[in-house]
Amino acid sequence: MFENATKQLRETVEAALPELNTVVGWRAGYDPLHMTPVFIKNAGDLSKLEWSPFCVQNLSGYLVKDPAVRAQDPSKKIGICVKGCDSRSLVALIQEKFIERNQIHVFGIPCRGTVDWRRVMKLGPLTGIQSARVEESRLVVEDANGGHTFALEDVLARKCLRCAHPNPVIHDVLIGEPVTPRVAVENSYGEVERMEEQSLEDRLGFWKKELDKCLRCYACRNACPLCVCQDRCIAETREPRWLTQRVGTSEKFLFHFIHALHLAGRCTECGECERACPMEIPVTLIKEKLNKITLELMSYEAGMDPEAVPPLLTFNPGETGL
């Protein structure tokens, strides 16, 4: 079912390509469960472009962070492929004036969920994976021992199971038909609610245990499209020096909570931080808590309206709800 969508994506991109600098999309990675970003510059590269539930990466960060993408002909737009969640990062970047809406051409793709390869491997065992495809509500993987079928619910990324915005909120062209959201946003914070039911001591214990595994490789930070400080992150500044080189939980705790607080009311819950973590720490959950507060107190959801001003980026003397 994704062959058609890929075909349609390639055709749509081909039609727009002459007017664009580059189109950022996905291509096949090192095995059938992995995709990798691709920068399409000419029609000869179009056959690399793919769309499937393995296209996990949120590509919008490249528009801000990659010097090569930014240093192109300013008279032409940059094309970018986005899922529903990714499009919200674009909106947030537009709001914060990192990119201009009229500088980008958005290929929006309604998404039924992306596959978390680690969940697949856990259900395995799989050796020598030859192919993987999603058919309706199943994932079919062929490996050296034959075919294996998994229920999609068992292998989708955590963020996809609580997705309220599967359709791109901004787009210049839509690839495929809009899909029905799994949940309404008010009902998407079930995991946060379960955490809230625990005592403060238990919650602290949970995060200490989880964050103790952190390597401080900063994959979570760098994969975040809205972590825009890049080489100026306070986790690494030397003057002043906020974090030591110690590997204790307190350093890791401090980093992750600074990271989360810098994203309060900005995070669009694309889940890239959690996906990028080699230690599988559920770091998006911290940001979900902050977003739940933002939603309850300020009725604000990040990355939905390019014209809106994020509540923590403004000052309103008549603020209600606080």
Next chain:
Amino acid sequence: MSGKAFIPRDSLGAALDRLSKKIEVWVPAMSEEGRWGVEFLPYRPGMRPVLDRQSTLSPKRVVFPQMETLLRFEYIKDPDDPAKVKFRLDDGQEVKPQFVFGARPCDVRGFFTFDRVFTEGPFVDGYYRNRRASTLFATLVCGEGDAACFCSSVGSGPADQAGSDLWVTPVDGGYVVEALSERGREYVALLGDAPSELQEAAARKVQEEAAQQQVGDPDLVKSAPSFRGRFEDLDYWRSMVSQCLGCGVCTYVCPTCYCFTITDEGKDLKGERLRSWDSCMFAQYTSEASGHNPRPTKLERYRNRVGHKFSYFPEKYDGMIACCGCGRCIRSCPVSIDIRKVVQELKEKANACA
């Protein structure tokens, strides 16, 4: 002593219990029950080692911890004469003998890169040398390569015994263990009784099959000339590095990445000098006191990472590649950058240019 033992699968825990009474044991285990990731953790009775897949983190930190205290210092003021200050320094290192059970050939080979730099040059790193000399490896004959594995491409293979003290072969019903070093031999009898002839034959078959396997197609040795030839081909590097997020996960999961930083962490009159992992992918890594950074973007940083492993290191150390082909950098990369492809295309395009 035959130097061989058989550990029935359901007695692995008991064997490790016996071993861990004699020596600190590290095993690959799930960092959290129910997750995919595996790391090397100190063995405690009841723990279940995960031997059916490669660990997410290599056993690098068993010998080269992410952070270690090089020395502790303290200024002691004389209460009777505030102008007099005594200085106390403690640079002692406590090293215990330790056994890594369930490493893979690539994991062990990773330490060869460290050895050249830390123990075989004009300066010997005592902290590394002491821990390295006190560590033994019981290595699995590897049968679970995936699409990211490429040990054969860098001159190793799934049956590479180099650097191991015990050789652990999974067979039906358990593991056949044999000693490869004199140090390893001391521990064999602890692990189990001598294997039967059938078990030994089964182990030989597994070993032979593993030795036949070619894990990874491209030949990545002798890449230095093509790297040098295309060092300034910025278009090539830009095309290879555009996807890179600039995080440090590839270097932290890597068994051969040995770069570190040294910092003094202290408060008031007391402190410690720490050595901790650093990553060439970070901006601060080459940041100079003047504020100048000779590797200002991810392009220069990524090119250095490839160059270090496949050009600078082999040129300095008799052709030895600073990569063990474990594939962790590929598997853990959030955007699935494939270092094999970067090096291989370097060679192919260099040939095409010539």
